[in-house]
Structures are given as structure tokens and as C-alpha cells.
Amino acid sequence: MENIYIVMLVVLFALAITDLVVGVSNDAVNFLNSAIGSKAISLRTIMIVASLGVAVGAIFSSGLMEVARKGIFMPSEFYFDEIMIIFMAVMITDVLLLDFFNSLGLPTSTTVSIVFELLGAAVSIAVIKLYTQEQDLSLIVNYINTSKATEIVLGILLSVVVAFSIGAFVQYISRLIFTFQYEKKLKYVGAIFGGVSLTSITYFIFIKGMKSISFLPADFKLYVYDNTWVIISISLVVWSLISQLLMSVFKTNILKAIILIGTFALALAFAGNDLVNFIGVPIAAYQSFDLWQTAYQSTGVLPSEFPMNALAGSVETPEFLLIMAGGVMVLTLWLSSKARAVVDTGVNLSRQGDGAERFEPNTLSRVLVRYSVVMSNAITTILPSSVTNKIESKFEKPNSALADRRVDAPAFDTVRASVNLVVASILISIGTNLKLPLSTTYVTFMVAMGTSLADRAWDRESAVYRVAGVVNVVGGWFITAGVAFLAAAIFAAIIWYGGMIALAILVIVAAGLIVRSAILHSKKIKEEKNKKRFNRHDIITINEITIETSQNISSVIQGINKRYSKTVDHLGYHDLGKLRKDSKKLNDLEDEVDELKDNVFYFIKSLEDNSVEASKFYILFLDTLQDMVQSIGHITRSSYKHVNNNHKNLKFNQIRDLKSIDREMQVLFDEIIETFDNHSFSKIDQILNDKQTLLDKVSGLIQKQIERIRTSETSPKNTKLYFGLLLETKDLVTSTMSLLQLFKEYYEDAKREF
Known part of the structure; x- marks a missing residue:
């Protein structure tokens, strides 16, 4: 005992x-x-x-x-x-x-x-x-x-x-x-x-x-x-x-x-x-x-x-x-x-x-906050202006604090x-x-x-x-x-x-x-450590912008590549539980891009004076990333919604066609990831030259589905989902190529400045 x-x-x-x-x-x-x-x-x-x-x-x-x-x-x-x-x-x-x-x-x-x-x-x-x-x-x-x-x-x-x-x-x-x-x-x-x-x-x-x-x-x-x-x-x-x-x-x-x-x-x-x-x-x-x-x-x-x-x-x-x-x-x-x-x-x-x-x-x-603002305004109105001005002067920040551009301040x-x-x-x-x-x-x-x-x-x-x-x-x-x-x-x-x-x-x-x-x-x-690009202890240079955007592109495309493949696989098996997880994990990708957009003010504020022109590039770069994430978001969530509503499975031929697109997308994304991880930006031209082949294949699948509708397709919900997946895939490829073109132009301009 x-x-x-x-x-x-x-x-x-x-x-x-x-x-x-x-x-x-x-x-x-x-x-x-x-x-x-x-x-x-x-x-x-x-x-x-x-x-x-x-x-x-x-x-x-x-x-x-x-x-x-x-x-x-x-x-x-x-x-x-x-x-x-x-x-x-x-x-x-x-x-x-x-x-x-x-x-x-x-x-x-x-x-x-x-x-x-x-x-x-x-x-x-x-x-x-x-x-x-x-x-x-x-x-x-x-x-x-x-x-x-x-x-x-x-x-x-x-x-x-x-x-x-x-x-x-x-x-x-x-x-x-x-x-x-x-x-x-x-x-x-x-x-x-x-x-x-x-x-x-x-x-x-x-x-x-x-x-x-x-x-x-x-x-x-x-x-x-x-x-x-x-x-x-x-x-x-x-x-x-x-x-x-x-x-x-x-x-x-x-x-x-x-x-x-x-x-x-x-x-x-x-x-x-x-x-x-x-x-x-x-x-x-x-x-x-x-x-x-x-x-x-x-x-x-x-x-x-x-x-x-x-x-x-x-x-x-x-x-x-x-x-x-x-x-x-x-x-x-x-x-x-x-x-x-x-x-x-x-x-x-x-x-x-x-x-x-x-x-x-x-x-x-x-x-x-709303009522606090109202109360603050009321108190300010009651107090004499001389008292208010005196108090305000005590809370004025020095110019050095306002000019501090360090993110780690x-x-x-x-x-x-x-x-x-x-x-x-x-x-x-x-x-x-x-x-x-x-x-x-x-x-x-x-x-x-x-x-x-x-x-x-x-x-x-x-x-x-x-x-x-x-x-x-x-x-x-x-x-x-x-x-x-x-x-x-x-x-x-x-x-x-x-x-x-x-x-x-x-x-x-x-x-x-x-x-x-x-x-x-x-x-x-x-x-979290992988997300940290570099420590911005001081002013951001052109070289650091290149490193920052390269890592961002590689990270986001890795996430998109993974989500696309998982969604196609799980849609093929009509697996509701895994599609639900795919939909939830998509939030991490969206949060990553949202965080970059939230920090754009501080990023631009930290640029060295001769890099201010890069601000426009950075804004357009974030906008394109946002388009890419929205496309994969629509693909993932529409697939989950379709299965969650107990609609019919996609036909075998449709899944097979989507898998063929997925394989080619993986090849494309792997090349892009390798390019930006290794900073071998000369390969961008070759990737851009090959884009039309993939776009043509997607267009061909759209045409094939039109023919199915006129002959054998009987499910309007399947048609809606399938067309949606193909059109968003096309938008995703287009946005990806636009991103590569944007980065290529920026990189060439940056090299000329050096």
C-alpha cells in the first residue's frame, strides 16, 4: 500500500x-x-x-x-x-x-x-x-x-x-x-x-x-x-x-x-x-x-x-x-x-x-476604439487649447525617432x-x-x-x-x-x-x-526560421531585394506546387477529409503573402535612397503573388466544396487529364524553384519560352470538355468544377509567367545599375 x-x-x-x-x-x-x-x-x-x-x-x-x-x-x-x-x-x-x-x-x-x-x-x-x-x-x-x-x-x-x-x-x-x-x-x-x-x-x-x-x-x-x-x-x-x-x-x-x-x-x-x-x-x-x-x-x-x-x-x-x-x-x-x-x-x-x-x-x-475616440475628442473639446497644446508638446516624438527606418528598432x-x-x-x-x-x-x-x-x-x-x-x-x-x-x-x-x-x-x-x-x-x-529572409538591421540594398524576392518566390511556388498536386490527388479519390486539410493548409500560404503585403510599408521605408525605384517592382511582385495564391485557393476550395456537397466524382478521363497537367506543372515549378534557389536567373528566358506549350494543353482540355458536354457529359456540377479547375490553372500559369517576366526585367535593370 x-x-x-x-x-x-x-x-x-x-x-x-x-x-x-x-x-x-x-x-x-x-x-x-x-x-x-x-x-x-x-x-x-x-x-x-x-x-x-x-x-x-x-x-x-x-x-x-x-x-x-x-x-x-x-x-x-x-x-x-x-x-x-x-x-x-x-x-x-x-x-x-x-x-x-x-x-x-x-x-x-x-x-x-x-x-x-x-x-x-x-x-x-x-x-x-x-x-x-x-x-x-x-x-x-x-x-x-x-x-x-x-x-x-x-x-x-x-x-x-x-x-x-x-x-x-x-x-x-x-x-x-x-x-x-x-x-x-x-x-x-x-x-x-x-x-x-x-x-x-x-x-x-x-x-x-x-x-x-x-x-x-x-x-x-x-x-x-x-x-x-x-x-x-x-x-x-x-x-x-x-x-x-x-x-x-x-x-x-x-x-x-x-x-x-x-x-x-x-x-x-x-x-x-x-x-x-x-x-x-x-x-x-x-x-x-x-x-x-x-x-x-x-x-x-x-x-x-x-x-x-x-x-x-x-x-x-x-x-x-x-x-x-x-x-x-x-x-x-x-x-x-x-x-x-x-x-x-x-x-x-x-x-x-x-x-x-x-x-x-x-x-x-x-x-x-470607436467610443474611446469619441470620448477623447470630447475631453479635448472641453480642455482649454493652451492646456491641450502643452500636453501635446510632451508627447511629440523627436525627428530621429520618426526617421528611424530600422525594422529592428x-x-x-x-x-x-x-x-x-x-x-x-x-x-x-x-x-x-x-x-x-x-x-x-x-x-x-x-x-x-x-x-x-x-x-x-x-x-x-x-x-x-x-x-x-x-x-x-x-x-x-x-x-x-x-x-x-x-x-x-x-x-x-x-x-x-x-x-x-x-x-x-x-x-x-x-x-x-x-x-x-x-x-x-x-x-x-x-x-518560422525558414520564413525569415534576412535580418534588416539597417537599410535594404538592391542585392538584398534580389535575395528577398528570390526566396519569397521560391517559398510561395513550393507551397502552390504542393497544394496543387495534393488537391488533384485527393479530388481523384474523392477524399473529403484530406481535401478539408488541404483547404486549411492553404491558409498558411495566404498568410505568408498577406504578411509580405502588411510589411510593404516598412520594406519601402527601409530601402536605400538609390533603390527607391525598386518599390514599384516590389508592389507589382506582391500583386502577382497574390493572384497566384488566389488561383490555387479557388482550385482547392472549389474541389473541397464539390466533394463536401456529395456531388458526383469526376470521370476517370477528367482526373487523368488533370494529373497530366499536374505532372507538367510540377516540372515547371521545380525548374522555377531551382532557378531562384540557385540564383541562376539566366534560365528564366528558357522557362518563359516553354510556357505556351502548357497553356495550349490546358486550352485543349477545355475544348475536349466542351465536346464531352455535347456527347456524353451528364453532370452540370462536374462541368462547373472541371471548367473552374482548368481556367484557374490557366490563370495560375499566366500569373507565374508574368512574375518571371517582372523579375527578369527588374534583375536586368539592377545589373545595369551595378
Whole structure:
């Protein structure tokens, strides 16, 4: 019997390591977002500082571990075997849920997930107990720590509003003080700003956080608490002097120093607040096992008869477990590619200026932006023009920022990055010291969104997309809560009724899904790398345009070639499922061309002065690519629609003719791909000379179908589909040749310029 629970503990700690990996991958956005977005410090330095913060913060976590033991449910109402089922269901759910959000590249809340998983699993077991004992289900309130759970949930929800509001307010005031030409202002107010920022971090992170460090002497803690205001005053003076010294003597940008220290502080606050989300449950399980084993050795009490009253008391968390967990978190921070995907989402939504938007507008985002514009106009009308002009002058960007043509320019400046870090770390530390596991994701994300709004990063060009992104992310948070509750409740019920066999199956399925997710993500990363043409660190030259367009042509034609062959094959077999997949995969091809079109403004903006004539070529090139993708889109979707509507199969002769066209198309496309991959552009003339043969063959098939209609064809739907496929094939070939002709003319002109 004892061995069963030892195995469960081993599985729980294995899941905890996995949870640490997927959890840190998701929560890295919390402390990396500002530093990476501002590009004030090198990525290597950012990672080193964040790693130190995470490692130190792990020591601060022990005070919050009680949330997993007694923060959500009443341990005295459950027996040991029931507690273990709850913990197993929670960990399986948490690993799967966080990994799913990581794969989407969306930040979600590890705090919300663990809270609602504990709630869902506890409710499930409580309902089962009441049902089997034929008791009133209203007694379920005795099993749940409703007051604490309500306090946690309200604290999490309130943090969203508070973080957004305070972030927006502090950033607005900071921008009025510094403006976008902050270098001049730093000489006068930089030392004060640095002193206040660093003192705030010192107070909330170090002084308030000391209560969670068990190995510090009690007398030392008491001395600090009794002299708090003295220490704050001294810190303000010391940090202000240090800030002035850094600026005057060492010529250091104090904002960069704040970002560096703020990144450390926020990483520390993250580890201190969120470590419970990853290892709190396994530690609680280990402590439960230890309590039962002690009782079993002395009294022989069975797991199903041992109440967990002792779990509600104060139990010290082993320091070595916290240190080990911190080590896993640091390694994940350096090695996880999913962490970067989540960070990119946060940076993209808060960046200053335009760019490729990830999220599509929705009705809610349009309504919010529309009424915000109306409200803004109303306020502007009410305020005196002198006040309005004064405020507007504070938000004017310097000419150098407007003229910055680099695609890799910082997403926002160091003023906003500093505010993000300082405000978020303070709010999270307050929650930690009040023993409230606030969602660090909610806090940091909403602070970043609030500062973005106050900084006018969401202008009329981008607001509808940014708001849509925020709505999607926040909506995902609510989905997290619901899914976490339901999944944990279902898993707990399955383990209850299925026993060890059900548990083994769930663990195997979870492991399989995690491995599958890792493989798919790795494949996706490789595809993304292949899409990246080159790093535009500066101005784009004619040679780079040639490389860029060559790779684009090769990539798109590879996609078209694959889609055409697959569609013809699957249409021949009347395979609805594969045609549906073909139709969905077509979206990737369309997205690739849409992304190129979205970036045309920035591409042209980045051209060197003597390459501006290439702008026309690039626009026509994108238009032709669009025509080609539309043709293959019509071919794929019309084939899927035909089969989905259960129309008759195409005749054998029709499929055979389409396959013959497909073979010749493959030869043509393979030649084009080879030409552009190897930059052997002299072959373009030969390809253009051979185009008429293929067009004549398509025209001949059209004529053959006309003759079939007059003699043997009996299906109007088949005729419509077949004609559509042939005509779109003809358009596809024509567009392809137009693209080659366009590129040939551009390349010859470019060679003459060299």
C-alpha cells in the first residue's frame, strides 16, 4: 500500500519538473518583456540578471506554499487517499493546460490555473463523497475554504483593473515629466526618479520579502520592521546619490540601470510569488504522505481513514526543494523556445509604432476604439487649447525617432520599460507579502497595456488590432479558469473510479501530448526560421531585394506546387477529409503573402535612397503573388466544396487529364524553384519560352470538355468544377509567367545599375 503512494509522489514530482518548464516558458514574459522590448541591454545580460532574480526569488516562496495545502479547500474534510487524488488531478491538468497556451504563444496565468484546478478537483471529490454517502450536496461549502478562495479570486480579478490603471497613471505622469526627448530631462530629474524607483524596489522586494525567509534571525527582522521608515529614508537618499553618481561620473543612463535592477526585482518577485504554482502541490503531497506515514507506523491507520487535519497547520518547506526548483526555472529560462514566443506576443501588443499585427480586429475591439475616440475628442473639446497644446508638446516624438527606418528598432523606450518594471514588481510584491498569490501574468501584462495606452502607442492605425489582442488574451484567461476547473474535476473523478489503472493511462496520455506538442512546436520554429529572409538591421540594398524576392518566390511556388498536386490527388479519390486539410493548409500560404503585403510599408521605408525605384517592382511582385495564391485557393476550395456537397466524382478521363497537367506543372515549378534557389536567373528566358506549350494543353482540355458536354457529359456540377479547375490553372500559369517576366526585367535593370 505504501509503495502505491511512493509511486504517486514520484509521478507528482516528475510532473512538477515538467510544470516548472512549461510554467516558466509561459511566465517569462512577466519579467523579460520590458527589457527585451526596450533593447536597452543586451539579451545575454538580460538573461543573466533574470536568472539571478529567479534563483534568489525561489528562496522567498515558502510563505505562499500554504495556498496549495489549505488556501482553496478544507484539508480536515478529506482523507489522505482523497487528497492524493486531488493533487494528481491538479498536476496533470496544469501541465497540459500551460503547455497548450505556450504552444499558442499566449501568456496565461499560472496562478489562476492552479487555483481553479485545486477548486475543481476538490469540488469533484467532495461531490462524489456526498453522493456516495447520500448527504445533501449543499454541505459542499464545508469542504471548500470559501472565504480564502473568494479572497484569492477577487484579488486576481482586482489586480487586472488596478495594474492597468496604475500603469497608465504612472506612465502618463512620467511622460509629462520626461517627454520623448528624455535625455535632456534626465540631467535634472534622473537622480530623483532613480532614487524613488530603486527605493520602492528595495522596500517591497527586500524589506517586505524578509518575512518569507526562514533562516534570517528573528531579532534582525524585528529591527528592520521597527525602523522601516528610517531605512526607507536612508534608501531614498543613498539611491538618489548613487543614481547621480552613475550619471555624472560613470556617464551611465540611469534608466538602463533601473531596467537592469527592475528585471532582477521582477524575476525575483515572479519566483517568490509563482513558485507555489509549480511545486506547491507536490510539496503538499509529500508533506501529506509524511504525516500519514508517521501515523501509519504508530497506529496502522489506513489512507482512507486518516484525516488531513494536520495539513492545515504551519509546515516548513524544505529549502533544498526550493533551491532545486529555482535551478530548473533558470535552465528553462535559457533553453525554452516557447518562452520567446510568449514574450514576442507581449512586446508586439505594447510596441510604440506600427508593424505587423498578430491579431485580427473583432466587434468588441472596434466598439471600444470607436467610443474611446469619441470620448477623447470630447475631453479635448472641453480642455482649454493652451492646456491641450502643452500636453501635446510632451508627447511629440523627436525627428530621429520618426526617421528611424530600422525594422529592428526598439518596441518602446527606456522610460516606459522602467515604469513597467517598477510598477509591476511593486504590485506583485504587495500581493506576495499579503499572502495573496496574485497573477504575475495579469499584473505585468496589464501594467504593460496600461503604459502603452498612456504613452499613445495605440494610435488610430493600430488601436483596433492591439485592443483585439488584449481582448483575446484576457478572454483566454477566463477560458483558463473554466477549463482548469472542469478538467481537474473530470480527471479527479476518473482517478477516483478508475484507480491506479486510470491514473497510469492519464499520465501516459499527458506525457504523449507533451511530447507531441514539443515536436509540433519544434517544427513550427523551423518553419518560422525558414520564413525569415534576412535580418534588416539597417537599410535594404538592391542585392538584398534580389535575395528577398528570390526566396519569397521560391517559398510561395513550393507551397502552390504542393497544394496543387495534393488537391488533384485527393479530388481523384474523392477524399473529403484530406481535401478539408488541404483547404486549411492553404491558409498558411495566404498568410505568408498577406504578411509580405502588411510589411510593404516598412520594406519601402527601409530601402536605400538609390533603390527607391525598386518599390514599384516590389508592389507589382506582391500583386502577382497574390493572384497566384488566389488561383490555387479557388482550385482547392472549389474541389473541397464539390466533394463536401456529395456531388458526383469526376470521370476517370477528367482526373487523368488533370494529373497530366499536374505532372507538367510540377516540372515547371521545380525548374522555377531551382532557378531562384540557385540564383541562376539566366534560365528564366528558357522557362518563359516553354510556357505556351502548357497553356495550349490546358486550352485543349477545355475544348475536349466542351465536346464531352455535347456527347456524353451528364453532370452540370462536374462541368462547373472541371471548367473552374482548368481556367484557374490557366490563370495560375499566366500569373507565374508574368512574375518571371517582372523579375527578369527588374534583375536586368539592377545589373545595369551595378
